[in-house]
Amino acid sequence: MKKTINNIIIALGASFGLTSCSDFLDILPLNDVVLENYWTEKSDVTSNVNGCYEALEINECINRLGLWGEIRSENMRLGTNVPNEVNEILKENILPSNPYCSWAAIYDVINRCNTVCHYAPGVQAIDPNYTEDEMKSDMAQASAIRALCYFYLIRTFRDVPYSKEPSIDDAQRYIIPASSFETVLDTCIADLEKVKDDAVRRYYADDSNNAYRNSSRITRQAIYALLADMYLWKGDYDKCIHYCDLVLDFKRNQYDEMVIRNGAPTDIALFGDIPMILDKPVGTTQCGNSYNSIFGSGNSFESIFEIYFRTNTTRLNTWVGRFYVDGANSNNGYLSAPDFLRKDVAVGNHTIFKKTDCRAYSSVGVDGSRYFISKYVYQNVSFKNQNITSEKDLGLMTSKGTPTVSNWIFYRLSDVILMKAEAEIERGAEDGYKKAFALINTVNKRANDVTNTSRSDTLKMEDYVSSKESMEELLLAERHREFLYEGKRWFDLVRFARRDGNNDRLITLATRKYIENVNAIKIKLANPNIIYFPYSKSELKANPLLKQNPAYMAGEDSELTK
Template sequence: MKYNIKKYIPKFFVAALMTAPLTSCDDFLSIIPLNDVVLENYWTEEADVTSCVNSCYSQLETADCLKRMLVWGEMRSDNLVTGSGAPLDITQIAEENLLETNGYTKWESFYQCINRCNTVLYYAPSIHEKDPNYTEAELKANIAEVTALRSLCYFYLIRTFRDVPYVTEPSIDDGQDYRVPAMKFDEVLTHIIADCEAIKDDAVRSYGEDSELNSTRITRYAIYALLADMYLWKGDYNRCIEYCDKVIRYKQDEYEEMLQEESSLDVELYGEYPLISEAPGNSAYGGTAYTQIFGKGISFESIFELNFVDSETKQNEMVRDFYGSVSNDAGQLSGPSYFATGVEDGTNTYFRKTDSRFLTNMKENNSTLYIRKYVTEGVSYRTTVTTGGLPTVTETTRGQNVGNWIVYRLTDLILMKAEAQIQLAGNVTEGGSLSQEQESLYRSAFSCVSAVWKRANNKRVATTDTLVYDDYVTSKMSMENLIMDERQRELMFEGKRWFDLVRLCRRDGSNSRMVDKVLPKFKENTAALRIRLSAQDALYYPYNKDELRANPYLVQNPAYNNESITTNE
């Protein structure tokens, strides 16, 4: 029997990529070079590049990467507590007993993705010379794609560890030494911003009308979203707003096109922002936005998400383990009880009774607040319930845990814009007066928050609005808190909250506001926790002990040098 060897090479190469980089648990930098013969025979045509690019996405969709996206971005915040059967590593993080032995201080899964991206960047240009079907435009688009993915990985790493080794060469040579010092947070951020700026115009705008790849692959608008986020962290608020507006205008144009083609839409305008309505056409039933965004996935509001919905062979293990399976509400994580206290009688400080995000994202049972976001495929509840108890939420369950994991969506960008505008506007002068420019920025920022809030509470233009501009314009801090609170409600359980709090601390030069928000979830040892969390160094994770042993250039975060420090009194 004759076999087409070339047909099978991509599978072998992807397998090599998955095992060759970072195979040692002792050191992400002890990378086994890829087999020279395999490389020589592999990088010959466009399909080889495509296979390797796909492996970059596959790596991000592994349980190791996904769980870190959630744990690093949310676990230490005021959004999460341990649930049923939480493993020791998660319990220690939840209790702020972070040690250099904790499994979540390991970063090799992200460096594996970085190495795959570096491999594409190294070899793809040579394929353009060998394969006439691989055009220059396709080459540039692939380079833009993996450069953005590499930048996203580094962005996760610096927000978690602060200073990290910055490597841009693939593991292809026995002579390469990957034991390098950690690069400072600001330097890495500058590099990855410059990288994305250099390739943004080469990225694909669209993979075709209605193609799911417009949400599940890197597009130009995904890069804009990443740049907006990175500029927000850099403190370049004008550039942040510029890129937020590019994404928003893209969705506004898409909405206008939809209006011309369809007489009835689930998408409606909230102020100037097109969003999926929870109850389209003022329906008596809500839940449409949740169902489309988190249930079905690849919604109108999606900018970039990791795809599981159409897969028959893989599940979102992060959702299954942390939030609950399709047959069991109990996950290893849950929401703190104060999210539910007083919602029914209107005394809750987080959610109003009408807020769909309370109704659809969580479920209270026997004093446990189960997380349902991403778990259920669809929800429905009556919007006309105004007296008595909360409306009953009917869930549509999935056959498997295949909810897509969203990295960026439209409301995230709208609220980024609001945050940048308030920072740009600055403080209200003594006496409460605003300049004309400040007034414009404050009102625009408030309209961003108002749009997101109105959608969630099923409010429309004609209804009385309980979110009033004059109540928040009294100070910059009041507006900041409004935006932070809305980001918390809107992006809850999406791996954003701890990063938002770290950004707040970096901007304030103090951890005090973060500490005040986080401490209420702890029932004991709060005095020790307040002391520990007040240190700027404590915002970041320690380097894993194995990384320190393998790389002599790494210097442990000072917050974790004293092994006698504990929050257990």
């Protein structure tokens, strides 16, 4: 009987993409009858840890993780055959009835993580094959995924219900008030501080066939990156820099090991003392290598944590495969790129990208007179970025992969570099602006193929280091160029609005994509509460302790949101 039930649950976990966590609990609630036959062996925990990762990959989850952090920014406009609920968000007409206000899929992930953390110690106590180190690693992974989910929730909704108790019984109902943004953030930080050293440094040697798993599972470096991000939002810049340095040191050591083992690589070089993937490898004339490695192949040297879709047969990256493009042969996704992000870059008449910037040509594609989102969609890009005066001079060649199996990156090396730069700017220490500029310029140099033997820098330090405002503008501009369509831009604007104490900068940048009703949208976005989503209508019905965001108390849904 025990073996049979275990097999059923493990099978359900393995096929998680076909059902939601709530469905799973409905099918086989973890009540006393099941518990006396389950959570008794190492494999029970392993199955459920795997389920935590799988839960991040389902459509309802990955679509929200991408959409919440990007769609309201200046990066996205109306595409083709766009559903009304997506169109309404693009128009800044977000109602509590909008399906993307639902956070159920994210809380499903959290509940799985809570369940692992609740039962893993008990399994370790009775299964001699399940070591304490393995238990701690499993709990560190679950804790980090849980913290990541809560981090998305507070950046999207601000105040959210917080619980670490698993829902394991049909009779359980969690009706709790929302905890404040600051309380949830501080609690997640405290949890990660407890488990950060329990995570593994890496699962496989870098020359192993399974080395990709080092960035497709939670490692110590992934937790450090998440902590750095959370401390940046908290405003604890010394701690942010500390955790960024830990990741940078790891990457330097990884690079040194690579050189000792195989000699100096031709596709990775030091920019200052930071190893980064060259956009134009040594001995070649074509650019595109950094994009091809990071986004085309995935799990690159620079990756820290990303969801792995490439060998999946049941879970697909519908965020890229539906919202960016519609299948492998179409450029018509639900969303498209605004003209100002790409038009005339190659001519040299552009306010965002220099004509040598490889990111412009790999992030946004050209289809006749329209522009589409190509990041994560292209598998390979190849072009020249010297002696460019027109689009034709690029000799741009591209090939698409299968967008629905594109990995989704949460953290990579550029994140850490630019988080450290932002922290240096904000803490205002002596020489902090110069340190920040050097870090920003590291990312910019790689993108413009500026090496020790090639063209000169496109950024000049004296243009920026004279004021904090200039440095912040440079930092935001570089983050914009580097992380186009990676689900970060809206969150960047929200973070700066929180720090500024007003939405002025957010409004100026986010409304660049609009052609119609610009003034009305600017007026709407001036409300300090509007930068967060409303609670969904269904959640307000189920949990009477939730109080709707006041920015959404009027309108079509007012009777249901009061």
